[in-house]
Amino acid sequence: MTRPIEQAFALAKQRYADNGIDVEAALTRLDSLPISMHCWQGDDVRGFENPQGELTGGIQATGNYPGRARNAGELRADIDKAMALIPGPKRLNLHAIYLESDSPVERDAIEPRHFAGWVDWARQRKVGLDFNPTCFSHAKSADGFTLAHQDAAVRRFWIDHCKASRHISAWFGEQLGTPSVMNIWVPDGMKDLTVDRFAPRQRLMNAIDDIISEKLNPAHHIDAVESKLFGIGAESYTVGSNEFCLGYAASRQIALTLDAGHFHPTEVISDKISSAMLYVPRLLLHVSRPVRWDSDHVVLLDDETQAIANEIVRQQLFDRVHIGLDFFDASINRVAAWVIGTRNSKKALLRALLEPVDALKKLENSGDYTARLALLEELKTLPWQAVWDAWCLRSDVPIGADWLSDIRQYEQQILTQR
Numbered sequence: 001m002t003r004p005i006e007q008a009f010a011l012a013k014q015r016y017a018d019n020g021i022d023v024e025a026a027l028t029r030l031d032s033l034p035i036s037m038h039c040w041q042g043d044d045v046r047g048f049e050n051p052q053g054e055l056t057g058g059i060q061a062t063g064n065y066p067g068r069a070r071n072a073g074e075l076r077a078d079i080d081k082a083m084a085l086i087p088g089p090k091r092l093n094l095h096a097i098y099l100e101s102d103s104p105v106e107r108d109a110i111e112p113r114h115f116a117g118w119v120d121w122a123r124q125r126k127v128g129l130d131f132n133p134t135c136f137s138h139a140k141s142a143d144g145f146t147l148a149h150q151d152a153a154v155r156r157f158w159i160d161h162c163k164a165s166r167h168i169s170a171w172f173g174e175q176l177g178t179p180s181v182m183n184i185w186v187p188d189g190m191k192d193l194t195v196d197r198f199a200p201r202q203r204l205m206n207a208i209d210d211i212i213s214e215k216l217n218p219a220h221h222i223d224a225v226e227s228k229l230f231g232i233g234a235e236s237y238t239v240g241s242n243e244f245c246l247g248y249a250a251s252r253q254i255a256l257t258l259d260a261g262h263f264h265p266t267e268v269i270s271d272k273i274s275s276a277m278l279y280v281p282r283l284l285l286h287v288s289r290p291v292r293w294d295s296d297h298v299v300l301l302d303d304e305t306q307a308i309a310n311e312i313v314r315q316q317l318f319d320r321v322h323i324g325l326d327f328f329d330a331s332i333n334r335v336a337a338w339v340i341g342t343r344n345s346k347k348a349l350l351r352a353l354l355e356p357v358d359a360l361k362k363l364e365n366s367g368d369y370t371a372r373l374a375l376l377e378e379l380k381t382l383p384w385q386a387v388w389d390a391w392c393l394r395s396d397v398p399i400g401a402d403w404l405s406d407i408r409q410y411e412q413q414i415l416t417q418r
């Protein structure tokens with residue numbers, strides 16, 4: 001059964017060796033690059049705090065596919081299913097609304113114990129956790145403002161939520177032995193013409209300064225800020241814009257989060273990585289797929305996903321770039337969405353690792369742009385797929401589209417019974 005896979009792999013290895021590429025070294029590197037899967041794909045960003053509540057903050061999960069996870073047990077089972085179909089290392093990215101508690105807990109009162117179930121789950125599976133305060137889908141964010149709110153009491157509430165979130169994040173890192181990247185994203189903005197664009201940004205800056213003022217162990221916790229261009233209902237003005245977040249992360253030397261859907265339609269985050277890395281210590285990537293807007297479609301193996309992976313590999317940013325995903329599609333099987341998007345992100349990383357980067361840079365530096373273009377195009381059709389299949393085989397996950405039958409079975413037995 002596995003013989004053709006192995007034969008194809010042997011031929012592919014030779015083919016890549018002829019191009020100066022050590023396939024085994026590429027796979028060793030791939031085995032060291034975790035992708036942080038976002039928990040919110042499993043339940044359309046509802047969480048367990050108030051699952052019947054409205055998703056606000058200018059984001060939207062569209063679709064009504066059956067089988068949404070309704071509690072932590074179901075969500076963990078779905079993540080387990082997805083992870084079993086994805087090769088290589090994975091992490092899990094949690095939002096604060098995925099807490100577990102028998103009684104209501106206000107956001108500014110969340111504690112590590114509310115996430116003990118997740119830590120137990122992660123420890124058993126040897127995966128790291130990342131975290132996000134949830135500054136949306138709440139009565140105190142209903143007017144579109146949180147950390148930049150005019151009302152000091154509302155601002156304080158969200159500052160305290162983010163401070164509590166940092167303690168949870170640091171606890172994740174300490175418990176699991178791998179730092180948790182905590183991403184602060186706020187939806188704050190205005191629907192229409194905004195006269196004072198300065199004061200909210202000043203308030204946001206002061207609020208985040210307050211949040212990160214307590215020094216936490218960097219071996220346990222990493223702070224990140226995520227910019228955005230616009231949200232639904234905040235089309236004219238976003239307080240945490242790209243300039244705000246880049247400036248903030250650079251001046252405070254914290255991580256900058258680049259979400260592929262948070263820029264103008266023709267702007268790409270792949271081209272921002274090399275610039276941002278000159279000024280910030282780390283990047284968190286939210287690999288996503290905007291279709292005409294920040295639609296958070298499932299990640300494809302498309303040009304931009306490939307370009308993002310190429311940047312990480314070509315500039316050797318392995319220790320400074322954290323790769324996360326951010327999409328939520330409720331119109332297809334949600335577990336399949338995770339599998340498709342995460343496998344595609346990993347395929348892009350593999351293809352990037354199979355590039356003869358030094359040879360390409362040499363051609364570029366010598367001005368031989370003809371050979372550079374020729375080689376880049378020829379590389380696209382080298383047998384990376386045989387390497388991918390062999391890696392799936394080694395990682396004990398299905399090869400090709402074989403994973404789909406597992407998903408179908410899971411759908412019939414589990415998801416449709418919900």
Ligand SMILES: C[C@H](O)[C@H](O)[C@@H](O)C(=O)CO
Nearest residue numbers: 040045059185226259326
């Ligand atoms: C759940 C959100 O998508 C996420 O927290 C944030 O990263 C974002 O991208 C908002 O558009």
Ligand SMILES: [Mn+2]
Nearest residue numbers: 226259286326
């Ligand atoms: Mn994002």
